[in-house]
Structure formats: structure tokens, C-alpha cells
Amino acid sequence: MSGPPARRSPGHGRSRSVVPSDHYRGHVSESPAERRMRFAPAPTGYLHLGSARTALFNWLAARSVGGTFLLRIEDTDLERSRPELVDVVFEALEWMGLDWDEPPVRQSARLDAHQEAVEQLLAAGLAYWSDPVAESDRDRTGGRAYDVADRDRGLGPGDGRAVRFRVDEAALGVSSVGWQDEVRGDITFDLEHIEDFVIRRADGSPTFFIANVVDDVYMRVTDVIRGEDLVNVTPKYLLLRRALGAPVDDLRFAHLPLIVNEQRKKLSKRRDDVSLLDYRDRGFLGEAMVNHLALLGWGPPDGVEVRTDPLAEFPPVFRIADVGESSATFDVAKLRHVDAEHIRALGSAHFLARARPFLEATPWADRFRDETFAGVAADVQVRVETLSEVPDLVEFLFVEDPPVDEGAWAAAMADDAPAWLGVLAERMPDWPWRSADLHERTSALAEELDVKLRKFQTPLRVALTGRRVGLPLFESMEALGREECLRRIGVALERLEDAGS
RNA sequence: GCCCCCAUCGUCCAGCGGCCUAGGACGCCUCCCUUUCAAGGAGGUAACACGGGUUCGACUCCCGUUGGGGGUGCCA
Numbered sequence: 001m002s003g004p005p006a007r008r009s010p011g012h013g014r015s016r017s018v019v020p021s022d023h024y025r026g027h028v029s030e031s032p033a034e035r036r037m038r039f040a041p042a043p044t045g046y047l048h049l050g051s052a053r054t055a056l057f058n059w060l061a062a063r064s065v066g067g068t069f070l071l072r073i074e075d076t077d078l079e080r081s082r083p084e085l086v087d088v089v090f091e092a093l094e095w096m097g098l099d100w101d102e103p104p105v106r107q108s109a110r111l112d113a114h115q116e117a118v119e120q121l122l123a124a125g126l127a128y129w130s131d132p133v134a135e136s137d138r139d140r141t142g143g144r145a146y147d148v149a150d151r152d153r154g155l156g157p158g159d160g161r162a163v164r165f166r167v168d169e170a171a172l173g174v175s176s177v178g179w180q181d182e183v184r185g186d187i188t189f190d191l192e193h194i195e196d197f198v199i200r201r202a203d204g205s206p207t208f209f210i211a212n213v214v215d216d217v218y219m220r221v222t223d224v225i226r227g228e229d230l231v232n233v234t235p236k237y238l239l240l241r242r243a244l245g246a247p248v249d250d251l252r253f254a255h256l257p258l259i260v261n262e263q264r265k266k267l268s269k270r271r272d273d274v275s276l277l278d279y280r281d282r283g284f285l286g287e288a289m290v291n292h293l294a295l296l297g298w299g300p301p302d303g304v305e306v307r308t309d310p311l312a313e314f315p316p317v318f319r320i321a322d323v324g325e326s327s328a329t330f331d332v333a334k335l336r337h338v339d340a341e342h343i344r345a346l347g348s349a350h351f352l353a354r355a356r357p358f359l360e361a362t363p364w365a366d367r368f369r370d371e372t373f374a375g376v377a378a379d380v381q382v383r384v385e386t387l388s389e390v391p392d393l394v395e396f397l398f399v400e401d402p403p404v405d406e407g408a409w410a411a412a413m414a415d416d417a418p419a420w421l422g423v424l425a426e427r428m429p430d431w432p433w434r435s436a437d438l439h440e441r442t443s444a445l446a447e448e449l450d451v452k453l454r455k456f457q458t459p460l461r462v463a464l465t466g467r468r469v470g471l472p473l474f475e476s477m478e479a480l481g482r483e484e485c486l487r488r489i490g491v492a493l494e495r496l497e498d499a500g501s
Numbered sequence: 502g503c504c505c506c507c508a509u510c511g512u513c514c515a516g517c518g519g520c521c522u523a524g525g526a527c528g529c530c531u532c533c534c535u536u537u538c539a540a541g542g543a544g545g546u547a548a549c550a551c552g553g554g555u556u557c558g559a560c561u562c563c564c565g566u567u568g569g570g571g572g573u574g575c576c577a
Contacts, residue, residue: 042577074577132575145574162575184506193504193573201575208577232505232572257507257570264569292513295526299514303525324514326507327570334513334527344540382540439536446536457536469538 035067037223038216039100040107042074043085046275047092049267049330050227050259053293057256057323058225059098060294063315070219071104076111076211092276095286097311105219107211114206117214117244118163118199126171126243127199129155130164146196163200165209165240167191172243177235182225182254183323189235197236209236217246225254225320228327229266254320257297258327267330279335283358283388287311288339294318295338296328306341340385348377355390362391367398375479379471396465397479401491408468417459418496420449424460425489433482435474442474463492 039055041047047055062069071093073086093100121127130150133141141147151166169175169191178188199210206214216224224237234253241248258266267274279289291310299305300317307313346354352373359368373380373394380393396402423445431441446456461473464485470476477485 040577044577077576130575160575164575187505189505195573198575203575205575207575212577227571228506229571230577233577255506260570262512266571295513297513299526301515303515305514305526328514329512331512331527337527340540379539383538442536453536461537467537471538473536475536 035062035065035223036070036219036221037062037067037225038070038072038219038221040072040074040212041089042077043089045085045088046277047089049274049276052092052096052276053259053296054225054227054256055093055098056096056290056293057320060314060318061223061225061254061320064318067223068101070102070221071100072107072215072219073104074107074211076107076205088277095277095280096290097286105215107215110211110215110218111206113218114211114214117210118206121165121199121243122163124243127163127165129157129161130196131155131161144195148196151196160202162198162202164196165199165236165243167194167196167239172239177238179234179238179253182252182320184255184325187231194235209233209240213237213240213244217241217244222250223252223254225256228255228258231255254323256323257325259296259330260327262329264327264329283386284335284339285342285354285387288335288342291342292335292338296330297324298322306338308342308345336385343384343387344381346381348374351377351381355387358387358390362395364395364398369398372397372479376471376475379475383471393471396470402466404466405468408462412458412462412468413496418493420456421459421463421489421493423449425486425493428482428486433478435478438474438477463489
């Protein structure tokens with residue numbers, strides 16, 4: 001089932017209509033101080049929760065400093081990069097309400113540039129052709145999948161031969177690489193622990209390492225904000241950048257803590273619900289998701305966690321340096337709470353608009369009526385945590401005979417219940433049909449019969465809704481209408497009679 | 502194995518040498534309100550991993566241990 005298109009309401013200042021590929025701001029600042037952050041997802045068919053958080057933090061970082069937020073689709077893996085998969089990325093970002101400032105760059109369109117970079121490194125002697133080393137032959141190379149001796153063999157292109165970057169202290173003139181990470185401080189790697197990594201595969205395709213760097217240089221990225229799982233490739237990134245003669249001094253890195261599951265492991269596609277859009281389909285609001293994601297690894301200085309419009313309210317107080325450094329558990333219970341708060345904050349018209357896709361997916365969609373729903377909308381809002389819970393709460397209003405919870409029936413219809421229903425059926429025809437009046441009349445009747453309203457209302461509720469718990473009774477009665485209430489009481493009475501005889 | 506990172510309530514976030522008998526949020530528990538259930542209100546439960554330093558003084562700084570995570574691909 002495809003998800004309902006829950007859309008942000010307009011008015012948060014940055015939302016705009018769809019058409020993803022044209023969805024960018026036209027300005028290109030030439031200011032030297034311009035800060036440029038990018039989100040560079042691979043189109044895998046779904047946007048991973050962790051990626052979504054990375055996108056959000058890049059966006060927040062950009063917006064918080066007046067920088068530029070860029071998009072690059074890393075679609076060089078042709079197999080997994082069909083156009084519709086790219087659309088999923090746009091759709092997900094749209095759902096979160098994130099906008100980007102320049103046309104997205106397709107990595108696949110930049111293959112020539114990547115090749116050129118490889119050639120350049122080859123020509124400079126910083127890269128070399130390398131033959132694979134068979135598994136059985138690894139003791140010769142110290143367990144490595146390549147032979148360092150190839151560095152100086154002067155090999156040329158050949159079957160099965162890849163190009164490796166030469167991580168050589170002498171050639172590079174340094175013995176370690178490090179950087180001042182915006183969130184984690186100093187991080188340093190000794191070159192001796194970095195292998196000669198492949199930058200061009202035997203099939204001619206450039207690897208992530210080279211493509212990533214070349215494209216970042218091309219896009220003039222100044223702030224690399226990504227997941228902690230990429231810290232260990234940063235030395236390679238730096239090495240390549242220097243080797244290519246690209247500026248490195250004003251570069252900033254920020255490695256975000258990973259989002260983990262209850263087992264403290266990195267979220268995995270197999271075990272965890274990692275697809276962002278699945279949460280939309282499960283009834284979560286985009287702004288609630290964004291709100292919750294922002295709270296993983298970061299918190300607003302004033303401590304007010306739930307914001308009606310996080311994309312408007314967070315940028316002014318967001319600072320990438322405030323991001324925490326330990327991994328954060330994705331807690332669905334907390335998400336539900338945040339979502340519930342966002343739902344309650346919705347105006348009733350918006351609430352219906354947001355819930356509509358879920359209502360339309362029900363078997364009784366054709367009998368749904370806006371006016372009827374409006375009568376109880378506010379009562380529904382405070383009782384659901386996600387939009388997908390809405391239909392269940394109002395179903396009784398739109399089906400002829402709501403399913404009866406037998407347990408509730410048995411418990412509610414004992415003792416005097418049948419008699420009460422009988423009296424109710426007698427009196428109700430004369431009652432004014434507004435919830436306040438219904439409340440008053442029912443209370444009075446309960447008092448007359450010397451029962452607590454608390455107890456008295458139960459059989460009535462079960463007769464009307466089939467359940468023991470649900471929306472406030474009198475509001476429900478008003479929405480249902482006198483005729484229908486009397487009819488359902490009649491049905492209940494009949495059933496009681498049948499059972500009794 | 503090797504490399505890198507992390508370490509405050511069950512979970513998320515505060516604390517950035519004295520304001521901490523450690524604060525807020527979620528969850529959980531109790532009570533109040535109440536037409537059920539919610540929502541709301543008032544309480545409660547619960548943490549500085551351990552060991553050394555540094556200091557007049559450490560949750561806060563340093564070192565180590567332990568624990569956890571990430572990486573170690575011709576994936577990205």
C-alpha cells in the first residue's frame with residue numbers, strides 16, 4: 001500500500017510545491033565566506049532514517065549560518081540507480097520539508113571528471129596500476145588484497161587491473177592525517193594504517209573515494225557533515241584532496257553520532273524500520289519526524305523539545321558544534337509522543353486534511369462525511385498519537401452495524417443494563433439533541449434510577465459503538481443523530497431479548 | 502587482530518571545576534480532574550561504568566581499565 005501524501009501545511013516559510021528536480025533556489029552566492037553543505041545520498045529505493053537525519057542536520061547547519069544546502073545523487077552504481085529510485089529521495093526530503101538551493105548534481109553525469117582525476121594522479125605518480133592478489137596468495141603481501149610492490153612496477157592498464165592511490169609517507173611528505181572535527185574534536189590517523197585504496201576499479205568505474213572528493217571540490221563544498229561511520233574514510237578524503245591540489249584549509253568536517261536500535265547497533269535494513277517514508281505511511285507527521293530526528297544528538301538550548309514548526313524554529317538556535325558525540329537510540333515511544341503533540345496542535349481543518357488519506361483507505365470511505373467527522377474531530381485529536389489511529393476511533397459513525405466487542409458486551413449488558421436501555425429508548429425521543437443536553441438528561445436519568453453515571457453510560461456506549469471505550473459518549477450521540485441512536489439501542493434490546501428467551 | 506570513536510536516569514537531552522543532596526523530556530507508577538478512554542494538573546521511580554591522578558574542590562580536566570559502537574571491500 002502506498003503511503004498517503006501527508007503534506008506540510010504552507011506557512012513555514014520554506015515549503016514549496018513539488019516538482020523535485022526544479023526544486024531549488026536560484027541564487028548562487030560567490031561570496032568567499034559562503035558555507036556550502038551537501039547531502040549526498042545513494043538512491044537505494046528508500047531513504048534510510050540515518051540518511052534522513054544527516055540530511056536534516058546538513059540542512060539545519062546550512063540554514064543556521066546562512067549557508068547553501070546542496071544535493072548530490074550518488075548514482076554511479078548503475079544497477080541500483082533507476083530514475084524512480086531517485087524520486088524516492090526527493091519525495092522523502094519533500095516530506096520532511098527540506099529544500100535545496102541549487103540543482104541536484106548527478107554523480108553519474110560526472111564520470112569524465114572522475115576519470116580525469118584518476119589520470120591526473122596516475123601522471124603525478126601518486127597512483128598506480130595494481131593487480132589483485134588471490135586469497136591463497138595473501139601471505140606474500142601480509143594479508144593484503146594487493147601487492148605494494150606494484151607501486152613501482154610501472155604497470156599499465158590491463159585485465160583485472162585497478163588503480164590504487166599510493167599512501168606513501170615519503171611521496172606524500174607526511175606521516176599522519178588529521179582534522180579538527182566540529183563535533184568530535186581532534187582525530188588523527190597514522191598513514192601506516194591506511195592501505196593503498198582503489199580509486200578506479202578494474203571495470204573502469206571510479207570508486208566512492210575519488211568520486212566523492214572530486215564532486216565535493218566541484219560543488220565547492222565547505223562543510224562535510226555526515227555519519228560517524230565515515231570517519232575512517234576521511235583521511236583518504238583528505239589525502240586525495242591534497243593530491244589533487246584542491247584547497248583543504250577551510251574545510252570543516254562534522255561526523256554525526258550514529259542512530260542505533262535498542263541493541264545499540266547501527267540501524268539495519270533487516271531488523272529495523274529504517275525507511276523514512278514508512279513512518280509517513282504509518283501515520284506520522286513529517287514535522288513530528290523532523291522534530292524527533294533533530295532531538296537525536298542535539299537539543300535546543302532552551303530545552304523546549306516539541307516545536308510546532310521545527311524547520312523554522314530550530315535554525316536560529318542550531319549549532320553543529322553542539323551536537324553530541326555518543327550514539328542515540330531511535331525511540332519510537334518518544335516519536336509517538338512528539339507526533340501526538342503535533343497532531344493536537346493542528347487546527348481542525350488541517351487535522352482532517354492530514355487524516356483524510358487514512359480515512360479514504362478504509363472500507364467505509366464512501367460513507368464518510370466531513371460534517372459528521374467535524375463534530376468529533378477535536379475529541380479524536382487528543383486521543384490519537386498517529387494519523388493511522390483515526391479511522392478506528394470514528395468507524396462507528398460511518399458503518400451501519402459497528403462490530404461488537406463481545407467481552408465489552410458481556411460485561412456491560414449484565415444486571416439492570418437491559419432495563420436502563422429500555423428507559424433510555426423511551427425517554428430519548430423527547431430529548432434535545434445536543435451533547436450538553438444529552439449529558440444533562442442522561443445524568444438526571446441515572447440519578448433517577450439511583451446509578452452512577454459512570455456505570456449507567458456503559459451499556460449505552462456499547463449499544464451505540466460496540467465498545468466499552470471510545471470517544472466521549474454525548475458528543476458521539478450528537479454526531480450519530482437521534483434516529484440512529486434509537487435504532488442501535490433497538491438492535492441491542494432485540495439481541496438481549498433473544499438471548500434472554 | 503588492527504584502526505577510529507563513544508561512555509550522566511531504561512531512552513533522548515542539560516551539566517562545559519564549586520550554582521549538583523545532578524536538571525528537563527519520553528516511558529513507568531500514584532493521586533486529582535472526569536460520561537469510558539485520552540488530554541490536562543500534582544507527585545514519585547530512576548543515572549554521573551570502574552580505578553588512578555591533577556586540583557583547595559571533580560559529573561565536569563588527564564591517564565588507564567572495562568564496556569559499547571563504527572571501520573577494516575575493486576559497497577557507499
